[in-house]
Structure formats: structure tokens, C-alpha cells
Amino acid sequence: MTTLNLPGPAQDQSPHTAPDTPPDAAAVLAELARWAELGWLRRLDLALARWLQAELPDSPPELLLAAALLAQREGRGHSCIVLADLLALADAAVPVPTDLALQAAEVDEWLDGPEPAQQALRSLMARLVAEASAPGLAHWEALFAASPAVQVLAPGVPETGGAGPATPLLLEGGRLYLRRHWREECLVAAEVLARVGPAPMPASGAVNDLVAEAPPPDPAEVRAWLDRLFTPREPGAPLDWQRAACAVALRGRLALITGGPGTGKTYTVARLLALVFALQPPTVPLRIALAAPTGKAAARLKQSIDLALQGLRQAQPGLLDWDLLAQRLAQAHTLHKLLGARPDTRHLRHDARHPLEVDLLVVDEASMVHLELMAALLAALPRRARLLLLGDKDQLASVEAGAVLGDLCADAEAGRYGSDTAGWIAACTGAPLPAPYLAAPGEASALAQQTVMLRESRRFHGAIGQLAQAVNAGDASVALQRLQAPGPELAHLADPQPGGVLRLALQGRAGAEGGYGPFLQALGERPPPSASVEDHAAWVRRVLGAFDRFRLLCALREGDWGVAGLNRAIEQALRQRGLIHGGASAGLGNDWYEGRPVMVTRNDSALGVYNGDVGLALRAAPTPASGQGSGSGPARRAGPLRVWFADGDQLRSVLASRLAAVETAWAMTVHKSQGSEFEHTVLVLPPRANPVATRELVYTGITRARSRFTLVAAQPAVFEQAVRRRTRRASGLPMRLAGTAE
Numbered sequence: 193m194t195t196l197n198l199p200g201p202a203q204d205q206s207p208h209t210a211p212d213t214p215p216d217a218a219a220v221l222a223e224l225a226r227w228a229e230l231g232w233l234r235r236l237d238l239a240l241a242r243w244l245q246a247e248l249p250d251s252p253p254e255l256l257l258a259a260a261l262l263a264q265r266e267g268r269g270h271s272c273i274v275l276a277d278l279l280a281l282a283d284a285a286v287p288v289p290t291d292l293a294l295q296a297a298e299v300d301e302w303l304d305g306p307e308p309a310q311q312a313l314r315s316l317m318a319r320l321v322a323e324a325s326a327p328g329l330a331h332w333e334a335l336f337a338a339s340p341a342v343q344v345l346a347p348g349v350p351e352t353g354g355a356g357p358a359t360p361l362l363l364e365g366g367r368l369y370l371r372r373h374w375r376e377e378c379l380v381a382a383e384v385l386a387r388v389g390p391a392p393m394p395a396s397g398a399v400n401d402l403v404a405e406a407p408p409p410d411p412a413e414v415r416a417w418l419d420r421l422f423t424p425r426e427p428g429a430p431l432d433w434q435r436a437a438c439a440v441a442l443r444g445r446l447a448l449i450t451g452g453p454g455t456g457k458t459y460t461v462a463r464l465l466a467l468v469f470a471l472q473p474p475t476v477p478l479r480i481a482l483a484a485p486t487g488k489a490a491a492r493l494k495q496s497i498d499l500a501l502q503g504l505r506q507a508q509p510g511l512l513d514w515d516l517l518a519q520r521l522a523q524a525h526t527l528h529k530l531l532g533a534r535p536d537t538r539h540l541r542h543d544a545r546h547p548l549e550v551d552l553l554v555v556d557e558a559s560m561v562h563l564e565l566m567a568a569l570l571a572a573l574p575r576r577a578r579l580l581l582l583g584d585k586d587q588l589a590s591v592e593a594g595a596v597l598g599d600l601c602a603d604a605e606a607g608r609y610g611s612d613t614a615g616w617i618a619a620c621t622g623a624p625l626p627a628p629y630l631a632a633p634g635e636a637s638a639l640a641q642q643t644v645m646l647r648e649s650r651r652f653h654g655a656i657g658q659l660a661q662a663v664n665a666g667d668a669s670v671a672l673q674r675l676q677a678p679g680p681e682l683a684h685l686a687d688p689q690p691g692g693v694l695r696l697a698l699q700g701r702a703g704a705e706g707g708y709g710p711f712l713q714a715l716g717e718r719p720p721p722s723a724s725v726e727d728h729a730a731w732v733r734r735v736l737g738a739f740d741r742f743r744l745l746c747a748l749r750e751g752d753w754g755v756a757g758l759n760r761a762i763e764q765a766l767r768q769r770g771l772i773h774g775g776a777s778a779g780l781g782n783d784w785y786e787g788r789p790v791m792v793t794r795n796d797s798a799l800g801v802y803n804g805d806v807g808l809a810l811r812a813a814p815t816p817a818s819g820q821g822s823g824s825g826p827a828r829r830a831g832p833l834r835v836w837f838a839d840g841d842q843l844r845s846v847l848a849s850r851l852a853a854v855e856t857a858w859a860m861t862v863h864k865s866q867g868s869e870f871e872h873t874v875l876v877l878p879p880r881a882n883p884v885a886t887r888e889l890v891y892t893g894i895t896r897a898r899s900r901f902t903l904v905a906a907q908p909a910v911f912e913q914a915v916r917r918r919t920r921r922a923s924g925l926p927m928r929l930a931g932t933a934e
């Protein structure tokens with residue numbers, strides 16, 4: 193995002209865009225080039241428009257503009273653009289069909305620039321629309337349909353795309369797609385619908401086909417098991433949504449369990465696994481897989497499930513064959529690893545032809561699963577297998593295109609259960625479904641029947657939970673009041689200089705002392721060279737643990753208040769204080785020093801590191817130097833610098849020199865922090881309003897904090913605007929799933 197003082201609207205700038213000249217293809221391309229120059233568009237976005245024009249010189253200017261904007265919006269996480277939204281920029285009077293008008297009202301900025309960027313686009317759109325003989329959506333659709341670059345489809349055509357050439361662009365029901373995303377969307381919708389529908393016939397008669405083909409269990413038996421696995425409920429107590437989630441998940445091959453942090457999603461799934469295991473005939477070897485988008489989230493999932501099962505086992509040792517259940521629970525993996533990502537290729541080992549050998553798959557932090565990954569996962573998972581998606585639908589969606597969990601959980605808040613589901617839930621849990629969650633006639637989609645939202649946070653009772661709630665409700669003034677209330681949990685730093693953030697990082701604040709101080713101290717307490725490998729590993733664990741207690745999260749990547757600026761400032765301050773030593777002078781690569789926290793930015797399955805993994809550069813345990821000795825034992829050579837990662841209790845490390853795609857991680861983006869929690873989390877908002885700062889971003893930042901949260905916002909207005917700004921990603925998935933009436 194540029195913060196330059198930018199020139200005004202387009203017509204003042206370019207000879208191609210004088211108001212009385214019709215904006216032809218050359219004029220539009222020149223204008224797009226100007227926007228790219230100003231940082232409002234990426235070079236990549238411009239390149240798509242230029243490529244189209246080079247390949248098809250007759251391309252209409254409207255299509256060139258739409259293609260560049262489609263590429264730009266794709267980079268902002270949208271799977272498509274809604275042409276009606278674009279046309280609405282030109283003139284409120286442009287006819288927009290009512291079903292699309294809702295989306296038009298919710299669009300955010302189209303260009304990565306301040307108001308002059310938006311004005312430039314509106315102005316160009318107004319002129320394009322004014323020049324058209326028959327302005328409006330139908331005219332644009334006709335123009336696009338005439339281009340060999342665009343295939344036009346009626347809404348809901350199956351994933352094959354029907355007949356016709358594989359054009360790069362695709363227009364369906366007023367939405368313009370890059371073909372790739374359209375195909376992924378169709379696949380996700382088809383797979384979801386197939387899994388919430390009736391079970392397929394066994395394909396091979398193999399023993400595991402019986403897993404999902406078994407008739408639904410007897411609700412009385414389910415209820416008896418739920419009573420054993422959950423804390424006893426008082427007669428007449430209201431519905432326990434955790435039990436309801438288990439009941440719903442038992443009924444189908446796909447279940448979505450959503451809820452804020454600490455609402456017991458993992459607690460519930462651990463009991464659900466025990467329940468499925470208990471109801472399974474002992475002859476059927478149930479294969480359970482656990483996965484999450486990042487290594488850390490996967491390790492956390494496994495740890496929480498193990499802990500919950502241990503608790504159950506201690507309380508009721510004779511209830512189940514706990515050892516067998518533990519054996520069935522494989523190690524948790526990242527989704528990339530589960531799917532068999534290979535080095536140097538996007539190709540995955542598992543796909544529809546080489547499906548995963550799994551009967552029940554649990555995916556945590558599903559809000560981070562983007563469209564492409566979800567499509568790959570659903571393609572590779574046999575339809576007879578059970579899939580449980582866990583996540584917080586209110587969190588930020590992935591950086592990549594798609595907001596799949598949000599789209600799938602469209603009905604989660606309202607419930608919208610049909611009478612069948614309500615009856616099943618009541619029979620399995622012993623409590624009636626509260627009337628407000630019943631669907632109105634015709635409203636109960638098949639997907640809603642398989643979705644449960646957990647509503648009570650078991651972790652956040654205090655100030656952080658209340659703040660998160662106010663933000664989620666869009667109530668900026670209550671959120672600000674909570675931030676200013678006395679107490680150690682919350683604080684608001686309104687320092688107009690980044691120096692205040694630096695102090696927080698190095699010392700913490702009143703009520704949340706420390707910052708990175710305890711980490712730096714642990715780093716300095718390296719065991720002596722004579723220490724054993726075990727002692728060295730224990731030290732690495734201590735340092736990693738100390739690092740994970742505090743984190744700076746930024747809305748922006750660039751600038752003094754972004755990840756890049758704050759990382760630089762922290763490194764400089766630490767060097768000045770003599771707390772880090774490194775770079776070329778210490779015989780290390782320029783960027784490396786002991787204690788450097790790094791985040792992996794590209795999957796490398798050969799090294800076993802995945803995008804988003806955070807590790808610390810620490811020297812390996814010293815090794816005896818060959819051929820040397822002294823009276824006090826063999827001399828030891830300092831170990832090489834390795835980057836250490838913790839997956840729960842497991843440590844793994846990679847030579848720092850082999851990790852090419854990493855960035856320093858004293859500060860990281862809120863996006864990349866998903867799936868992690870820190871004792872004290874600091875959220876740094878930009879000094880001026882910025883479309884990147886949204887309600888979902890603020891909510892995600894706050895809910896990363898375990899016990900202390902600090903907001904850094906020089907202007908309270910920036911926080912207020914962010915809380916009011918909801919992101920809605922353009923996607924055709926809700927439309928594709930809408931035909932799922934029960």
C-alpha cells in the first residue's frame with residue numbers, strides 16, 4: 193500500500209484519458225500502466241491485461257480493465273469479480289440485478305491505493321459505461337461473450353465446464369473468474385454436496401467401506417455414550433452444543449464445527465473420536481488422520497486431543513480400549529504433507545486417482561484453508577471417509593484466494609436446522625433444540641444440518657474475551673472503552689512514533705512486563721560446550737518456549753509500522769545493545785545471527801518445512817574437534833547455525849544455510865499468526881486508515897492473546913474504522929451450495 197502523496201484522478205494525467213476521447217484499449221492499458229506505476233495495481237495484474245491484448249488485439253477495453261482488476265482482486269483473496277460490483281462504481285443508476293446488488297453494496301476498495309486511486313477507477317468506469325451504447329451488465333456480458341478469451345456459462349454448469357475451449361477467463365452468472373479458481377470452486381461445491389447427501393454404495397466391499405456405510409447408530413446408544421464422555425448434565429438442562437456437534441457429526445460424512453477460541457472444538461472432537469471408536473465394530477480398523485494448515489497448528493491439535501483423551505482415560509480407565517484408540521490416531525501433519533506435496537512441483541501425491549487411505553480426517557484451523565488447498569483435499573479424500581472441519585469462521589481467511597470456511601458456515605450463527613435434525617439432536621442429547629435455531633420452511637440446507645457453532649468460550653471469560661466479542665459485533669466504541677478500562681489484561685498504546693512499539697518489544701508494559709526480554713535471557717543461558725546433546729535440546733526447547741510467549745502482529749507488511757520496518761528496528765536495537773551478533777562478520781550469511789526468529793515463506797517438502805512455520809536460528813550442540821585434545825577433555829567445535837522448530841514436544845532442525853525462503857519474524861502479519869497463541873500479543877495498526885485493517889484482522893489479532901493484549905494504534909479512529917470494516921470476499925461458492933435444500 194503506498195502512502196505517497198498521489199496525483200489526482202485519471203483524466204488530469206494522461207493524454208489517452210482526456211474526457212472527450214473514448215477510452216479505447218490503448219487508453220485503458222495506458223491508464224492501467226499508470227496505476228501500476230503508482231503502486232495501485234501489481235505489475236502482474238497489468239501483465240494479464242497486456243497479454244490479453246497481445247494475444248487478442250481486438251479485446252474490448254472493458255475486458256482489459258476487468259482482467260487486470262480480476263488479477264488484482266485475486267491477489268487480495270477474491271476468487272472472482274462480480275461485474276455488477278464493478279459497474280456500480282460507474283454510476284449508481286446502472287441497472288444491477290437485485291440478487292447481485294447486495295454484494296455491490298459491500299464491496300471494499302478495488303485498487304491498492306488511497307482515495308485518488310478509487311476515484312481514478314470510478315472515473316474510468318464512468319467513461320467506459322457512458323461510451324457504451326447500451327450501458328449495463330447485459331452489455332458487458334455480451335462484450336465478454338464475444339471474446340475468444342472468455343467462456344460464458346449459465347450458473348451451475350458442472351465442473352467439467354461443458355464443451356468448448358479452455359479459455360483463461362470464465363463468466364458465470366455475472367461473475368468473472370480465472371478458470372483455475374472456477375474449477376476449484378465447482379469441485380469444492382460438488383464434493384461438499386456429495387458428502388452432505390446420501391452415502392454412496394460401497395465401491396469395493398473392502399472392510400473400510402463399511403465404516404461410512406454402517407446404518408446411523410441408535411440414538412439411545414449415542415446418548416448413553418455422550419453421557420459417559422461428557423460431564424453429566426442436570427435433568428432439564430438446556431442443549432449442550434458440544435454434544436449436539438457430536439450427534440450431528442455422527443450422522444454424515446462431513447461436519448463443520450465452528451466457534452471462537454476456547455469454545456471447546458478440540459475438546460469436542462476428542463470425545464467424538466472416542467464415540468466413533470466406541471460405536472465401531474471392533475473388526476473394523478478405523479484409520480484416523482489429523483491435519484492442519486501449519487505445522488504448529490497440527491502439533492497443537494494432536495497435543496490437545498492427546499491431552500483430552502488422557503483425561504478421559506484417567507477418569508474412566510475401563511470405558512474403552514484406550515491403547516487401541518491411541519494407535520489409530522496417527523501423528524498430525526500439515527495438509528501439504530498429508531497430501532504428499534513434492535519438492536519443486538505443485539503436483540501432490542494424493543489426488544482423486546491416488547486417494548488418501550483414511551476413514552476419518554480431522555482438519556483444524558480450517559479458516560486458513562484456501563480454495564486451491566480445499567479443492568485438493570476434497571479431491572484426494574475418498575467420499576466414504578468422514579471429514580471434520582474445525583475452525584473459527586470469524587477469523588481472517590487465508591491470504592490466498594477463497595474464504596471457504598466462511599462460505600461453508602454461512603448458516604452457522606442462525607442454525608437453520610430442519611425438523612429431522614432437531615429430532616436427532618434431541619434424541620441423542622436429551623435436550624430439545626432451542627426454537628430460534630429451527631429453520632423457516634424451505635430454509636434448511638443440507639450443509640446447515642451438518643454444521644454446529646459452539647457458542648460458549650471456556651478460556652476467555654475476562655477482558656480479552658469481552659473485547660473480542662465487542663469487535664466481532666462491530667461495536668467499536670464498546671471495544672475502545674474496554675481497551676481503556678483499568679486492569680493488566682488490556683492496554684492501548686497511542687504513541688505516534690514506532691519507538692513505543694520497540695519499547696514494548698524489549699521490555700513489555702506495566703501489567704505485561706517482559707516483551708522479548710525473557711527470550712533474550714534464555715538465549716544467553718546456552719549450556720557450556722561440554723553439555724550433553726540432551727542438555728542442548730532442553731535449552732533449545734526453553735528458548736523456543738520463551739520466544740512463543742510474546743509476539744508483535746502487524747496489519748501491514750511494509751513501512752515503519754509494518755513487519756519489515758519493525759523487524760529492522762528491533763534488529764538494530766538488539767545489535768546496539770550487544771544482544772545479537774552475526775552477519776558476515778561472525779562468519780554467517782548476511783542476514784543470519786544466533787537468535788534470529790524466522791518464518792518459512794515457501795513449502796519445501798524435501799527439507800520438511802512449510803509456509804508459515806516459525807523457527808529460531810541457534811547453534812547446534814558443539815561436536816568434538818577431531819585430532820585435538822587437552823587435559824580437560826577433547827576440544828569441541830561450535831556447532832553450525834541451524835533453524836529449530838518445535839512440533840509439540842518434538843524438535844526438528846534444518847541448516848540455516850539451506851533455508852532460502854525465510855523472513856525475520858520478531859514481527860509478523862496477523863495473517864501468518866493464525867493457528868498460534870502467545871501469552872502477550874501486541875497488535876500494531878497502521879497510523880492512517882487502510883483497507884487492509886478489517887474487523888476480521890483485529891478479531892484474529894486479539895484472539896491470539898492468551899492473557900495480555902496490547903493495541904498499538906496512534907489514532908483511535910483507525911481502530912474504529914477497522915472494526916467497522918467487514919471483508920466480504922467475492923465467491924460463487926455460496927451460490928453453488930445454495931441448492932442443498934434438505
Ligand SMILES: Nc1ncnc2c1ncn2[C@@H]1O[C@H](COP(=O)(O)OP(=O)(O)OP(=O)(O)O)[C@@H](O)[C@H]1O
Nearest residue numbers: 434451452453454455456457458459460496650651
Ligand atoms: N465441556 C467442557 N467442560 C470442561 N472443560 C472444557 C469443556 N469444553 C472445553 N473445555 C476446556 O476449555 C479449554 C478450551 O477448549 P479447546 O482447546 O477444546 O477449545 P478450542 O475451541 O479448540 O480452542 P482453540 O480455538 O484455541 O483451538 C480447554 O482447556 C478444554 O479442556
